Amino acid sequence: DQQVKQNSPSLSVQEGRISILNCDYTNSMFDYFLWYKKYPAEGPTFLISISSIKDKNEDGRFTVFLNKSAKHLSLHIVPSQPGDSAVYFCAASFTGGGNKLTFGTGTQLKVEL
Amino acid sequence: EAGVTQFPSHSVIEKGQTVTLRCDPISGHDNLYWYRRVMGKEIKFLLHFVKESKQDESGMPNNRFLAERTGGTYSTLKVQPAELEDSGVYFCASSQRMTGSEAFFGQGTRLTVV
Numbered sequence: 001d002q003q004v005k006q007n008s009p010s011l012s013v014q015e016g017r018i019s020i021l022n023c024d025y026t027n028s029m030f031d032y033f034l035w036y037k038k039y040p041a042e043g044p045t046f047l048i049s050i051s052s053i054k055d056k057n058e059d060g061r062f063t064v065f066l067n068k069s070a071k072h073l074s075l076h077i078v079p080s081q082p083g084d085s086a087v088y089f090c091a092a093s094f095t096g097g098g099n100k101l102t103f104g105t106g107t108q109l110k111v112e113l
Numbered sequence: 114e115a116g117v118t119q120f121p122s123h124s125v126i127e128k129g130q131t132v133t134l135r136c137d138p139i140s141g142h143d144n145l146y147w148y149r150r151v152m153g154k155e156i157k158f159l160l161h162f163v164k165e166s167k168q169d170e171s172g173m174p175n176n177r178f179l180a181e182r183t184g185g186t187y188s189t190l191k192v193q194p195a196e197l198e199d200s201g202v203y204f205c206a207s208s209q210r211m212t213g214s215e216a217f218f219g220q221g222t223r224l225t226v227v
Contacts, residue, residue: 004155031213034215036218036223041220041221042155042221043119043200043206043218043219044204044218045218046217053144079201089156093157093212093213095212095213096142096212098161098163098168098169098212099144099147099161099208099210099211099212099216100146100158100169101148101158102153102158103156103157105154105155106155111182
């Protein structure tokens with residue numbers, strides 16, 4: 001039972017363009033959402049998060065959008081850079097859950113020159 | 114400030130042997146988590162410590178896995194006896210708060226059971 005889903009295993013974009021990574025969730029109790037970036041042989045690195053009381057959070061080139069009614073969130077990277085090439089994981093937690101994270105399966109982003 | 118440190122980075126053991134993984138969280142982080150990623154799939158929660166107490170161990174696969182956090186500092190995860198399906202990457206993470214905050218991950222221990 002996959003509560004957090006990333007349906008696109010891979011995404012390829014050109015340098016300078018926008019990258020849009022999508023994530024869907026099924027558990028209505030989730031109220032905090034995070035994106036992590038992972039390079040090979042490294043642990044996940046926190047990128048950006050959003051609380052369910054917001055619908056948008058921006059940090060530099062990274063913006064996360066949350067659509068609660070659709071149980072959908074997305075990560076926008078503008079402009080994309082070659083160093084952004086990595087696996088991106090969507091994760092979710094809920095108040096009272098001890099900050100336990102439920103992850104999606106990840107999307108491999110490749111930014112091409 | 115040092116991040117989350119895990120040791121060893123790689124371990125190859127035979128089926129039936131015992132392996133102990135270690136995690137040193139960020140100093141001052143009371144919350145420590147173990148996760149596992151198997152066969153390139155999603156990263157799955159194993160358990161959560163608050164200081165030295167197990168807050169949630171609902172993700173532990175079976176009783177061959179034993180986690181400890183004596184003194185509320187570093188943690189160990191022991192697999193005994195190891196089975197082939199235990200192969201994967203084991204991540205440790207720590208956080209300051211128990212809700213609504215990011216967790217910081219170590220680099221992981223890649224365990225291969227042959």
